[in-house]
Amino acid sequence: MDVESGSVHLVDDLAYEMIPLWQDNSKEELVKKLQDRYPQEDICDTYDEIGELKKEGRLFTEDIYRNYVDAFKARPVQVKALCLHIAHDCNLACRYCFAGEGEYHGRRALMSYEVGRKALDFLVQNSGNHRNLEVDFFGGEPTMNFEVVKQLVAYGRSLEKPHNKNFRFTLTTNGMLIDDDVIDFANREMSNVVLSLDGRREVHDRFRVDYQGRGSFDTIVPKFQKLVAARGGKNYYMRGTFTHNNPDFLEDIKEMLRLGFHELSMEPVVAAPDDPSALTEDDLPVVLAQYEKLAQLMLDCEREKKPFTFYHYMIDLKGGPCIYKRISGCGSGTEYMAVTPWGDLYPCHQFVGEEKFRLGDIFSGVSNHAMQDEFFTCNVYARKECRDCWARLYCSGGCAANAYHATGSVRGVYEYGCKLFKKRMECAIALAVAKELET
Template identity: 55%
Template sequence: MIHQYKNNGYNIILDVNSGAVHVVDDIVYDVIEEYNKNEDADGRFTGTDKDSLAEKFASKYSRDDVYEVCDEIEELTEQGRLFTRDIYEPYIDSFKDRPTVVKALCLHIAHDCNLACKYCFAEEGEYHGRRAMMSYEVGRKALDFLVANSGSRRNLEVDFFGGEPTMNFDVVKQLVEYGRSIEKEHNKNFRFTLTTNGVLLNDEIMEFANKEMANVVLSIDGRKEINDLMRPTRNNHGSSYDIIMPKFKKFAESRNQTNYYVRGTFTHNNIDFSKDVLHLADEGFEQISVEPVVAKPEDDYAIREEDLPKIFEEYDALAAELVKRKKAGNGFNFFHFMIDLDGGPCVAKRLSGCGSGCEYLAVTPWGDFYPCHQFVGNEEFIMGNVDEGITRTDIRDEFKACNVYSKDKCKKCFAKFFCSGGCAANSYNFHGNINDAYDIGCEMQRKRVECAIMIKAALADK
């Protein structure tokens, strides 16, 4: 399976199954396009007639040049770098039967928030239910569950999430202390992370986070007018941008511009979102993520299909600017353009992504398990609780079987091994099952993958 495209002046060929990327000139690009028409149902090259190709391109390229390109293509094919067979699909049965090992928990430490973000899927932290704070007892049981169900895996991830977790920060500190106290006994290492809107950030919280949190996510949408439009304070008590920006700058610097990212959301109101990314970069942030909102079609801020051409232009322009700045020595990382073409994720990650519902679970303040934070509040997806463990193994098994080959939309998609089938929650919310895909999201993901590969090519181009 081959995907070829042009981006910012580069002709790029991606061999989907091997992951090999080729940056080529016009003649190779054109000839491979003809070769690509001769794949069988399994994506394998079935051969072509060189004389016919030479005649087809006679007005553009010499016969000898076309022959030479054909020989190069066939050599790369023999080397397993073009038109390679899918080695993953035969693995899928054993993949679905793999032992269940829980690797990560999202602790909803606070179902409450001090902002009133308009696009919040958590309904200002309430998650379609009631306001609540997780107790130390519930959190301790959740950590015990994680240790007991993590098998031989040593590194375990725990994200303190909300709502706004700093509204319950004493419990956060207690749980970190408890986690550290049991690491050695069980041969585990907790990697704690924190997601915060920054309103309550102070020196004490920053100092603790810098000591104990492997990563922090700082929520801000970009330019002041954009941020304050979608992320207002409760009862309009001032500009949230003005409250958090100085704190976030200080926090990022205190972490030496690593092991954090500022994370924003763009909507129909700012499809010129590259300006928000560059605003954050110009403010000194080096780790940036600004992601498309996922919203119901009737929401006035939802991204629409007609927005996509402009969004694609924004991604292309942002990619070109990122290359320019990196070459000038003042670059930044944009989360959705970070891609590993050398090793990349393990096979399990390539096939199933985040592992929601089996390897990764969300825990409510009262101790219920859900497949992930985006399912919290939909009681059909309660999987168990911290006292009884997983009682709905049918839900776990359904998520465990979810992969790029269980989704018809993924099978022929060139980006499937980079997005791993996309978000199960988005699939469910738009189509009523987890084995579909959020179509607008897929379109944007494909564009981001194309841009990410172009950036690699451009930075390798001396």
């Protein structure tokens, strides 16, 4: 892959060997070096092909974007997405929860309609020319405050026409309170629904338990199945978490498929290194191998015309995001913020409860400009470790929260996460190439 152009080339052995040598050697020198193993004509042809790709800007491309990122990020802040913490409360007590069982290490609270309404006003007022505005109903468990969710969706819809906006509402739920009312409403109004299930019953029920310690698998699976069946093809994602206890998470993905779910995401646990659920160095080779097998499974499903998408593997090599999106970071703290039940603003949901990251509130806007500036400059060029990484235009510098929790700085590097990410992208690109070759 040519990192800066995004070009992906399928090469034979000769080209693979020649590409790293091409810039420092003449054609004659390369003939001398390689002629004991390859015909001279092939060496010359390959040399010319590489030259042609360089001329077209598809190989050995220089980074010309560095100078643009500052100008791009210097544009006035326009908020386009909010994560509304509609409930800092939960009806499960998942043992690995980064949100401290829904309370974010603070107090239990439900967002009132008035606070939620102000949050939507804040979003519209600060969204500039953005037409598509995203609001995720998050928690804790947002269905514990579902009447407010409904009221806020109605309010958001009322703002669309007068302000020329298009709200995309999403809901992230553990499933416990899903009933026909939730299903009807979510399938009508939510552009995406994220359903939390960890896979195999024993895996899921190890962590995702209620306050009596009882597993939730048997309660939620039929509810999720009913919701997805009624969704009529609209987007959803089943999202699982894997931990030190199930680094063989492919088995959990297979269980999700067996249960009839096809749009899947499986994420490594966010946990302190001394937490028993945290992934270890010994888990790493197991996890990396799972990603490879997962790509093979997805390819097999594709060949057999069976539906199956894995969130991180949905790479579109021929389209995909523009270069600005790829270099400017995830947007946390700038175009994306989290709102607590009482209206405080944080850079994202993973920073909620960390007082020093509080940016301000929805009533008077961002006041902690020093902190927002930290996030402004959190882009693909913020970390020296990223500068030579081939995957940097796929992660845009990675997750600031992961970096902070691993290193104490939002500009740090969560190396373990990088290893997983690079493997995911390697598999995603290989999968995209394999699909391309078969069409």
